[in-house]
Amino acid sequence: MSAAGRRWGRRQRALLWGVLLAAWEAARGQLRYSVPEEMPKGSFVGDVAKDLGLQLPALSHGGVRILDKGRTQYFALHGKTGHLVTAERIDREQLCRLVEKCVLRCELIVEGEMQVYGIDVEIMDVNDNAPSFRQAEKDLRLSETTAPGSRFPLAEAHDPDSGRNSLRSYELSGDEHFSLAVQAGPGGDQRPELVLAKALDREEAAFHELVLRASDGGDPARTGTARIRVTVLDANDNAPVFSQAEYTVRVPEDVPVGSVLITVTATDADEGLNGLVKYSMKKETDMASDIFHLDSETGEITLLRILDFEEGDSYELEVQAHDNGALFDTTKVAITVTDINDNAPELTVSSKLNEISEDAPAGAVVALLHVEDRDSGRNGEVRCSLDVGAPFRLEKSYEDYYRVVTARELDREQVSEYNVTVRAADGGSPPLQSSAVLALRVLDVNDNAPVFAQERYSARLAENNAAGALVLTVRASDADWGQNARVRYRLGDVRFFPIVVF
Known part of the structure; x- marks a missing residue:
């Protein structure tokens, strides 16, 4: 196939x-x-x-x-x-x-x-990316007194694919002086190391050209290469040493851009150029390089852009101190970001009614709301509420969804329209909040009978009036609306009461 x-x-x-x-x-x-x-x-x-x-x-x-x-x-x-x-x-x-x-x-x-x-x-995932090195070429400077068996970390390849399509193996081609070893990192990643297999002799060869090849596990496999140029130097017998094996710092997410978060320090017992220490990121990801800057001279780690706890709450950097030769020391810098209440709850009306009949039963759904807060802990805990006294209540629907339902039967003749305000507040100090207004019109039903202005009407009428003469006017009103409030009149049985004279 x-x-x-x-x-x-x-x-x-x-x-x-x-x-x-x-x-x-x-x-x-x-x-x-x-x-x-x-x-x-x-x-x-x-x-x-x-x-x-x-x-x-x-x-x-x-x-x-x-x-x-x-x-x-x-x-x-x-x-x-x-x-x-x-x-x-x-x-x-x-x-x-x-x-x-x-x-x-x-x-x-x-x-x-x-x-x-x-x-x-x-x-x-599909295998649509080949392994690649951040630096296609690496210059390595080794002392001719370096002992065989010494190891030197190489740049790691990066493959954004996952599973079997991700990085699987390394190969080294070059000469008999060097071999390749691959170590497993704390996260299971492969870390290539250059191993000195045979003692160097600067007078025999001052340079060595090597090629490091990275392959993924796809079918067919994809590969990427990096060229390594080794320069052989005179003796440098002391490596830099960090003052701490691990540095930790906690910073709030609103720390200003440009702030110095932490300073790493390493010293080298050598003198002159061999004792001059410079700093670099050993494993620098795209995200870390966008957020943090390491000063190669002072060891200060400064902030390049605003932190966002919701985007990342911790970062781990590997910093290398190296001298003018090829000797180095490595330390870990753990940066923990603490949350502040910088996100208000997001209240969204997912679905709602614009009108409802006044005879709708209690519990009728009039709106579906969604609420979320990107903060964490108490800062992300959201409480929802409605206007006090409104004939509505909130019910939990699905995860972060709520329903607004009627709490009792409505009466259009008392209130014909509602503007219900839904409020969402988080648990921060001070709390942040947002709101949404639901406009709802109450539709009329014919639930009111006409009512006469008087219970009894009387009139005096002279005899021998012509047909059609006005006798009296009656008035009735209906509390309903529209067609339901239209009043018509008709006469019932007309009875005459004779006058008896004694």
């Missing part, structure tokens, strides 16, 4: 697994699917209509839709088929470069049922 055929088969198996998983998750109000990355826009993800038992007429009339929360929408609901499809091409490495399992979340609302379903879509 060709490589293209194998990739197609893997994609089909991934889609089949997503369909089988969705069948039993749907009953719990939660759907789970999977789809390979880089699929074209409009690609099938899952049969939402089938999994939830929805009718196609409801879909075509807009009764079922994907909720829009202002974020990028990666999925859409096909109105004719009820299929969940991709709304654009999805790059897993762009969305989930910091996590192993890439899951995108969207929510589907069924208007008629006032029901929300969560949908998790796992983005499966």
